[in-house]
Structures are given as structure tokens and as C-alpha cells.
Amino acid sequence: MIASIDQIQVHRAAGALGGFVSGVSLADVASSDGHYRRVRDLLVQHEVLFFRDQEQAPSVFAAFAKTFGDVLGHPAYSTVGEAPDVQILESTPENPSKIEVWHSDMTFMQCPPSFTLLQGQIIPEVGGDTLWASATAAYDALSPQMRAFLTPLKAVNDFRHGFRESLAERGGAERLAPAIAENPPVEHPLIRTHPETGRKGIYANALFTTHIVGLPSKESDALLTFLYQHIVTVEHTVRLSWQPGTVAIWDNRSTQHKPVNDFFPQHRLMHRVTLTGDQPV
Ligand SMILES: [Fe+2]
Numbered sequence: 001m002i003a004s005i006d007q008i009q010v011h012r013a014a015g016a017l018g019g020f021v022s023g024v025s026l027a028d029v030a031s032s033d034g035h036y037r038r039v040r041d042l043l044v045q046h047e048v049l050f051f052r053d054q055e056q057a058p059s060v061f062a063a064f065a066k067t068f069g070d071v072l073g074h075p076a077y078s079t080v081g082e083a084p085d086v087q088i089l090e091s092t093p094e095n096p097s098k099i100e101v102w103h104s105d106m107t108f109m110q111c112p113p114s115f116t117l118l119q120g121q122i123i124p125e126v127g128g129d130t131l132w133a134s135a136t137a138a139y140d141a142l143s144p145q146m147r148a149f150l151t152p153l154k155a156v157n158d159f160r161h162g163f164r165e166s167l168a169e170r171g172g173a174e175r176l177a178p179a180i181a182e183n184p185p186v187e188h189p190l191i192r193t194h195p196e197t198g199r200k201g202i203y204a205n206a207l208f209t210t211h212i213v214g215l216p217s218k219e220s221d222a223l224l225t226f227l228y229q230h231i232v233t234v235e236h237t238v239r240l241s242w243q244p245g246t247v248a249i250w251d252n253r254s255t256q257h258k259p260v261n262d263f264f265p266q267h268r269l270m271h272r273v274t275l276t277g278d279q280p281v
Helices: 026-033 034-047 058-066 135-140 144-150 164-168 172-184 215-231
Strands: 009-013 018-024 049-052 085-093 116-124 128-132 153-155 186-191 191-193 198-200 208-213 237-240 245-252 253-260 270-273
Touching: 009 034, 018 034, 026 034, 026 058, 034 049, 034 128, 034 245, 058 085, 058 116, 058 245, 085 208, 116 253, 128 135, 135 198, 135 215, 164 172, 198 215, 245 253
Parallel strands: 018 049
Antiparallel strands: 009 018, 049 245, 085 270, 116 245, 116 270, 128 237, 128 253, 153 186, 153 208, 191 198
16 A cells, blocks of 8 residues: 555655655555655755665665666676666675765766665664765855856766776776776766756866866866865755665766765675766766
């Protein structure tokens, strides 16, 4: 029995972005177009949504994800046996998480992902939160002069920049060679317009963006350093403490995120689905 759409509620999580959604399950959204449309509206509006107590099977998590778009694989992660659309993100004492910096997912692609979803599986007793920042709130907070300067610029994004530590490991270059061949560096607009809301956002991230096209490297480095700090100003962020069964879905077109790697040597395991997106404009 599906709960009524009217029972779906959202509580804003922070000033700039984020909403906790209640009154709906992953299965409800996967099976009802009306529930899906309501949740998608909330997602685009709040930029990241959180659902508690959704300890549902990987197949249900994947079905929920696929209502929002087509699944995109990732060249560097393994997947769940019975649900191959679901990737495994695992951090253990022997193999701790390598992603430390703020980023938007896979911006090294010509058409980077629209949405990413995570479902908490094994959650550390302490730590392991995730932060998100609103790139649209950050854009809105810039002066008109700075917006005008940034708007015509483009920036290069490169897979090799994001995976340079993995590439430096023994065997890393051979393992990642196919991914590198498939993902040459790409140019994206530095200021991106969201295709659904029309809001503008800063579209450069410390993980994958290498430089701004046409600027000397000193100016490019200084400007990117400023933008990265500006985007993640505390007032532009929201922070989630995970529980087993917590699901987050976020809009990569308007946000960046950062895992907080403060839980070593505890074990953390998440399930993830990433969805295809359009070419940024
Ligand atoms: Fe990510």
C-alpha cells in the first residue's frame, strides 16, 4: 500500500541547500509516477535530499535511482553482484578512502552525471559524514563584476587529475589506461546554467578541474583557489550524519560534495548509483 503523495514532507536542512524527506519510501517512488514527480521537484529545488530508514535491497535502491535517469557506470569501482547498477564504495583500514577534496562527480566527462545516490550500508560509529555545497548559492553571492568576468570563461577537467594518486600506485597506470584513453580532457563552461531551474552556478572543482582556458597559469590557479574556497563557505553547505539505511540523492549540476575522512580505522561501506547527464552549457 503506497502512502498518499500528500504525506510527502520536506524539512529544509540548511540555509543554502538540503532537505530531509519523510512520508515516502524508495519503493513508492519507483512504482508511482506521481510520487516520483513530487520528489524530483523537491530534489531540483533543494539540490540534495536525505531519506532516513530506507534499508531496502540493492535492487529496490537501483529501481528508485533509475526513475531519475539512466545509470552511468564508473571505470574505477566494483559493483553489487545481484544489482550490477549499484557500485560499492568501501573504506577499510587496509584500503582507506582516497577521495579527500570537494568535487562534483565525474566532471572529466563531456556529459557529466546529473544525479548521484548513496545508500548507507556499514556506517562508522563516529565520523564519516558527508558535506554538500551549493554552487548556485555561491554564484549568487558573487559581485556582479565577478559574475560578468567569469561567465564567458571555460575550464578544463581531466580524469588523470582526479586519479593521480591511483595512477602513481604500482600497476595503477596499467589498470586505469583504458579509462584514460576513453576520457581525454574536456572543456566546460566555468559558469553553468541549470537545465531545469535556469539558475547559474560555479562549475569548477578541486578534484578534476586543471585550469581556466586562456589565462596564464598564475591567474588561473589564483582564481580557481578563490572559487573553491568561496563555493565551500560554511553558509553555502549542509552536513549529513549517516545511519544504516540513510539515502542521499544530489544534483551534480548545482552542488559539490566532500566526504569527511575522520573515521579511520573504522569500516564504512556505501552503495552508489550515478545517473547520466547532459553536456553543461
Ligand atoms: Fe563524489
